[in-house]
Amino acid sequence: MDFQTLRWKGGVDGCLCLIDQTRLPVEFVEIECHEVDQVWHAIRTLQVRGAPAIGIAAAYGVCLSLRGASGRVEQLIARLDAAAERLAGSRPTAVNLFWALQRMQKAARRLGDLPASQWREAVLAEAHAICEEDGRMCRAIGRHGAKLLADGTAVLTHCNAGGLATGDYGTALALIYAAVEQGKKISVFADETRPLLQGARLTAWELHRRGVPVTLICDSMAAVVMRQRRVSAVIVGADRIAANGDTANKIGTYGLAVLARAHQVPFYVAAPTSTFDLTIASGEMIPIEQRDEQEVTQWGARRIAPEGIGVFNPAFDVTPAELISAIVTENGVIQPVGEAAVRAVCGPQNGGVS
Numbered sequence: 045m046d047f048q049t050l051r052w053k054g055g056v057d058g059c060l061c062l063i064d065q066t067r068l069p070v071e072f073v074e075i076e077c078h079e080v081d082q083v084w085h086a087i088r089t090l091q092v093r094g095a096p097a098i099g100i101a102a103a104y105g106v107c108l109s110l111r112g113a114s115g116r117v118e119q120l121i122a123r124l125d126a127a128a129e130r131l132a133g134s135r136p137t138a139v140n141l142f143w144a145l146q147r148m149q150k151a152a153r154r155l156g157d158l159p160a161s162q163w164r165e166a167v168l169a170e171a172h173a174i175c176e177e178d179g180r181m182c183r184a185i186g187r188h189g190a191k192l193l194a195d196g197t198a199v200l201t202h203c204n205a206g207g208l209a210t211g212d213y214g215t216a217l218a219l220i221y222a223a224v225e226q227g228k229k230i231s232v233f234a235d236e237t238r239p240l241l242q243g244a245r246l247t248a249w250e251l252h253r254r255g256v257p258v259t260l261i262c263d264s265m266a267a268v269v270m271r272q273r274r275v276s277a278v279i280v281g282a283d284r285i286a287a288n289g290d291t292a293n294k295i296g297t298y299g300l301a302v303l304a305r306a307h308q309v310p311f312y313v314a315a316p317t318s319t320f321d322l323t324i325a326s327g328e329m330i331p332i333e334q335r336d337e338q339e340v341t342q343w344g345a346r347r348i349a350p351e352g353i354g355v356f357n358p359a360f361d362v363t364p365a366e367l368i369s370a371i372v373t374e375n376g377v378i379q380p381v382g383e384a385a386v387r388a389v390c391g392p393q394n395g396g397v398s
């Protein structure tokens with residue numbers, strides 16, 4: 045990719061640099077986080093967003109709690125645990141956040157009694173490993189999923205599950221990038237994705253930047269786009285996938301899956317195994333983030349709805365497994381979607397939180 049969604053700058057006392065996604069596409073601005081609270085704020089306000097990217101940011105956020113720290117390993121672990129607890133409260137739905145934090149905590153405990161500087165180096169190395177693995181997983185998702193896209197396919201996607209939502213390359217958009225790299229002609233319809241417009245601002249930006257033909261539509265236009273056979277596949281990312289394959293993703297995804305079924309369009313989910321939560325049986329148990337009502341009642345800084353009305357603003361919805369044609373992971377394609385196939389592809393060691 046020709047941009048880096050997030051990166052660690054410097055050595056063990058370095059900082060986390062993020063593209064501020066709230067300012068795209070008008071401004072391309074990188075921000076530096078030097079404190080855990082800055083990372084918490086960046087995740088909470090969607091300066092960094094998308095399930096895998098949130099996980100990577102949190103892993104590096106934990107490292108920030110150790111800047112300049114000395115002392116015994118138990119004291120360092122206490123600092124790291126406090127940071128993990130703080131970051132875990134930033135957003136509730138994307139399981140990659142909790143997966144990455146748990147992985148950092150487990151890795152820190154495995155290190156044993158090292159001098160503080162060596163111990164901190166090793167903790168940072170674990171965060172780098174999470175970031176690098178993400179890049180490899182996204183490319184593997186692209187390789188497996190590109191087989192589902194014939195030359196000439198037009199795809200509908202929702203929200204942003206591209207390079208901006210991961211360390212690199214994306215999940216849903218990885219299928220498209222990989223197919224294009226194989227020489228196939230692929231075009232994309234991008235839902236604008238109300239209320240925060242990740243489709244219009246971010247997906248359209250990164251596809252256009254990479255030379256993939258993209259047509260922007262309002263969310264309400266998806267039905268007619270399918271009815272007129274303008275697309276032959278829907279591909280979305282995921283924030284948390286339950287053991288039975290039920291999938292939480294950006295609000296509006298469930299509606300798209302219903303529409304896709306009604307119009308016999310295949311509906312694909314693309315996600316790394318770190319997005320699976322095998323501790324929960326079905327999507328009913330996935331916590332859904334409720335966000336500020338101003339995201340719905342305001343257009344930018346301008347109020348667009350009367351004062352005093354009720355507002356419902358869930359950030360995500362759950363698509364039942366029976367509406368999903370296949371889930372593409374770095375380990376292969378789950379098709380048909382069901383618990384046995386999910387567990388087989390995730391394996392005993394993989395699969396979100398434990």
Ligand code: MRU
Binds near residue numbers: 090202206215280
């Ligand atoms: O609220 P957001 O922008 O973090 O929501 C992001 C999504 O819903 C993405 O589709 C999902 O995280 C998959 S990202 C590869």
